[in-house]
Amino acid sequence: MAEKKLVEAITSMDEDFAQWYTDVVKKAELIEYTSVKGCMAIKPYGYAIWELIQKQLDERFKETGVENVYMPMFIPESLLQKEKDHVEGFAPEVAWVTHGGLAPLQERLCVRPTSETLFCDFYKNDIHSYRDLPKVYNQWCSVVRWEKETRPFLRSREFLWQEGHTAHATMEEAEERTIQMLNLYADFCEEVLAMPVIRGKKTDKEKFAGAEATYTIEALMHDGKALQSGTSHNFGDGFAKAFGIQFTDKDNKLKYVYQTSWGMTTRLIGAIIMVHGDNSGLVLPPRVAPVQIMIIPIQQKKEGVLEMAYALRDRLSGFRVKVDDTDKSPGWKFSEQEMRGIPIRVEIGPKDIEAGRCVICRRDTREKIEVRLEELEEKADEILEQMQKDMLERARAHRDAHTSVATNMAELEDILNNRPGFVKAMWCGDQACEDQIKEKFAATSRCMPFKQEHLSDTCVCCGKPAKKMVYWGRAY
Amino acid sequence: MAEKKLVEAITSMDEDFAQWYTDVVKKAELIEYTSVKGCMAIKPYGYAIWELIQKQLDERFKETGVENVYMPMFIPESLLQKEKDHVEGFAPEVAWVTHGGLAPLQERLCVRPTSETLFCDFYKNDIHSYRDLPKVYNQWCSVVRWEKETRPFLRSREFLWQEGHTAHATMEEAEERTIQMLNLYADFCEEVLAMPVIRGKKTDKEKFAGAEATYTIEALMHDGKALQSGTSHNFGDGFAKAFGIQFTDKDNKLKYVYQTSWGMTTRLIGAIIMVHGDNSGLVLPPRVAPVQIMIIPIQQKKEGVLEMAYALRDRLSGFRVKVDDTDKSPGWKFSEQEMRGIPIRVEIGPKDIEAGRCVICRRDTREKIEVRLEELEEKADEILEQMQKDMLERARAHRDAHTSVATNMAELEDILNNRPGFVKAMWCGDQACEDQIKEKFAATSRCMPFKQEHLSDTCVCCGKPAKKMVYWGRAY
Numbered sequence: 001m002a003e004k005k006l007v008e009a010i011t012s013m014d015e016d017f018a019q020w021y022t023d024v025v026k027k028a029e030l031i032e033y034t035s036v037k038g039c040m041a042i043k044p045y046g047y048a049i050w051e052l053i054q055k056q057l058d059e060r061f062k063e064t065g066v067e068n069v070y071m072p073m074f075i076p077e078s079l080l081q082k083e084k085d086h087v088e089g090f091a092p093e094v095a096w097v098t099h100g101g102l103a104p105l106q107e108r109l110c111v112r113p114t115s116e117t118l119f120c121d122f123y124k125n126d127i128h129s130y131r132d133l134p135k136v137y138n139q140w141c142s143v144v145r146w147e148k149e150t151r152p153f154l155r156s157r158e159f160l161w162q163e164g165h166t167a168h169a170t171m172e173e174a175e176e177r178t179i180q181m182l183n184l185y186a187d188f189c190e191e192v193l194a195m196p197v198i199r200g201k202k203t204d205k206e207k208f209a210g211a212e213a214t215y216t217i218e219a220l221m222h223d224g225k226a227l228q229s230g231t232s233h234n235f236g237d238g239f240a241k242a243f244g245i246q247f248t249d250k251d252n253k254l255k256y257v258y259q260t261s262w263g264m265t266t267r268l269i270g271a272i273i274m275v276h277g278d279n280s281g282l283v284l285p286p287r288v289a290p291v292q293i294m295i296i297p298i299q300q301k302k303e304g305v306l307e308m309a310y311a312l313r314d315r316l317s318g319f320r321v322k323v324d325d326t327d328k329s330p331g332w333k334f335s336e337q338e339m340r341g342i343p344i345r346v347e348i349g350p351k352d353i354e355a356g357r358c359v360i361c362r363r364d365t366r367e368k369i370e371v372r373l374e375e376l377e378e379k380a381d382e383i384l385e386q387m388q389k390d391m392l393e394r395a396r397a398h399r400d401a402h403t404s405v406a407t408n409m410a411e412l413e414d415i416l417n418n419r420p421g422f423v424k425a426m427w428c429g430d431q432a433c434e435d436q437i438k439e440k441f442a443a444t445s446r447c448m449p450f451k452q453e454h455l456s457d458t459c460v461c462c463g464k465p466a467k468k469m470v471y472w473g474r475a476y
Numbered sequence: 477m478a479e480k481k482l483v484e485a486i487t488s489m490d491e492d493f494a495q496w497y498t499d500v501v502k503k504a505e506l507i508e509y510t511s512v513k514g515c516m517a518i519k520p521y522g523y524a525i526w527e528l529i530q531k532q533l534d535e536r537f538k539e540t541g542v543e544n545v546y547m548p549m550f551i552p553e554s555l556l557q558k559e560k561d562h563v564e565g566f567a568p569e570v571a572w573v574t575h576g577g578l579a580p581l582q583e584r585l586c587v588r589p590t591s592e593t594l595f596c597d598f599y600k601n602d603i604h605s606y607r608d609l610p611k612v613y614n615q616w617c618s619v620v621r622w623e624k625e626t627r628p629f630l631r632s633r634e635f636l637w638q639e640g641h642t643a644h645a646t647m648e649e650a651e652e653r654t655i656q657m658l659n660l661y662a663d664f665c666e667e668v669l670a671m672p673v674i675r676g677k678k679t680d681k682e683k684f685a686g687a688e689a690t691y692t693i694e695a696l697m698h699d700g701k702a703l704q705s706g707t708s709h710n711f712g713d714g715f716a717k718a719f720g721i722q723f724t725d726k727d728n729k730l731k732y733v734y735q736t737s738w739g740m741t742t743r744l745i746g747a748i749i750m751v752h753g754d755n756s757g758l759v760l761p762p763r764v765a766p767v768q769i770m771i772i773p774i775q776q777k778k779e780g781v782l783e784m785a786y787a788l789r790d791r792l793s794g795f796r797v798k799v800d801d802t803d804k805s806p807g808w809k810f811s812e813q814e815m816r817g818i819p820i821r822v823e824i825g826p827k828d829i830e831a832g833r834c835v836i837c838r839r840d841t842r843e844k845i846e847v848r849l850e851e852l853e854e855k856a857d858e859i860l861e862q863m864q865k866d867m868l869e870r871a872r873a874h875r876d877a878h879t880s881v882a883t884n885m886a887e888l889e890d891i892l893n894n895r896p897g898f899v900k901a902m903w904c905g906d907q908a909c910e911d912q913i914k915e916k917f918a919a920t921s922r923c924m925p926f927k928q929e930h931l932s933d934t935c936v937c938c939g940k941p942a943k944k945m946v947y948w949g950r951a952y
Contacts, residue, residue: 036552
């Protein structure tokens, strides 16, 4: 009964995926809407996931020499305007501060939508010699983009992210860092979030405002839509020329630096939900689960049950573990643990204690495993490791099963309408074909993957000779 | 020569303390000015100190049951206005967003100067029953206050901080949390930052806009000025009534919640500089030093020297340790290590290697200690522990030596002009006396300390019967 009540509150994902998503976000207590239109409050459980993402990503950054800094949240209008493509891309969607205290400002300031211009302004004064290079800086902060339509985690007017901004002596070195960070992102998604991604390059149409090249990782959600999950940009010396960032090289010549930037956001939490979730709620990969093990006592009023639950918790202290000792029914507790996607639940009651065992239930497969109490730590560790691996493989299998090949427009249309997912197809390289596919099918080029395949000789759209294999899809 | 060059660039603290401070901030590479007036860029070394503060403070928070969340950075004007005293206190110094994208907003938004109103708006919908209480939330973020005069770390238009916001079923519980967090702050300052603080209550004149009671920790800087280093506020049910935050209690009656808030900021880095620094630069307490040990090879081109330096670094991997293997002279490296306040430097050269020893030099005392290589880890640990303790005791001795007693206005004036520091004096409790002291001597009541003393029977200002002993001082 209790279980039913909580689960009834969620729409089935097959019935209405968007509503299912919103239900999970709310019922798992990740986010709450606020009085500030388009801005969300991230609740403790949602924020705890973000902290685990932050910590593990930051460690990986630092291993590659990244240093964290903090730049102002405001950008003077004149600074934003220095790089032509960049301002065109961002000006339409920034929030403007026009008054400070009781007085109007002499120059209005935008709230950073991204901080290339601030880092350039900083590097201009901070870089003098080749000895000052490379600069490999990153910041964790929030940014603002005045979106018209918003969705929790996926698109909101303010979101949390990290943005790396680097400066290098040569184009080669900048390109190397751009690719290095993209691969770091991809490995992180696969190893920590159990989320397989396609690594590739954006077409010119889809690249970042001001970038020479944008690389992306693209993940496939359960409903067959793509989600851009991280990007890494090579700016060449475009920003350096616009801002005058020069250094004296070893040969004593004055040269412009080459720059990159790269970012991942709280949107990753949306990706976790849509890749792993099911009709009982969230399913969290163990490495980003704020609680990895929930111990649920059965008949907890019977003597010794709660004591044993606490004893098991103490023995499992190497994990993120809790005991649900509230006065709710076990069924209710089960469905809460499932809704919140806690990877393992340990059931322990009088009979179990007598038999010297407990039951471990895996959230992803719902498999119930009898475990002897003396083996608990070892088994829990094994099961969490296995679950982390299985979740990645399951997501990969789903992605692969929802990746099709199209060689002409009829096929492309048929697949997009009847078999949601990635579509691999050849492309001539002309933006006109991209535009046409977008207009006709509301699908975009997700990326030109690093792993190219030869599917046919001609462009899926115009039939002219093909240059690149592209992943296409409808996207969040 | 090299050493001289770097040190020459710093003004002596006795000559011009303000200039000395600015020099240290710049030369130790903590901060850089930006094109955004009143906003600073926190550089890697400065930000690394903040990360160490954050990590250790956050751990202490979580031990007391604090959960982290994230609220929007914008506050709609109507929301800010709900609590009368609060809006009066903050409206004159907020930044206003009036345009989103290309269109004017229907209601302008301020960039949060503090988030009481946002948390209240959230709690209003999130709290229903006594079962939902207490709520003990915190967020790490940046806030904006449109200050006219700014100084690195101490006062800037944007700064980083944490703000805790809690809701409780009773006034007693709220008061308990207010005091608990103040004591947590004080212990943190003493144990981690080696900075002694006075714990006390603010007078009504100095309390937070909208608070029923504000508690504070006050530290004394090297120049005898006070620095408010953390505050904790009890709001009673004032905000709850303004926002309508009610819950059904165990007795089935609808009641208002009682709330608190508490915060510490990047200003703590300014405090570290001004409490511990000297004429050679920064002196960092080991617990917040991004690099605790700098190994400086002597005659590093001689065979085996660099190898030994790296071997020592590997042996010291339990500490935050680096080798300075740049091609600068040892003297230059010494002065850089001193400027950056790195607690210990290890000097190792060919003669040391032959003799099986190295030299440890303590940053605070400049004491040189010969250490046998096989004892290095043990000695380094001992010296860092000792240094952490000594720095606290030295700061405490300085604070105590710069704390005086005044029983009348003539004494108060004499002390404030000739012996900068805290002045303890009795007070009648009337704001008129506070106003007069502020007007005449530019000194403010810092706090009514928890540890009250009876210094005299009458108010230092008006001569009427005294009610409280107050710490007075000129403050940052």
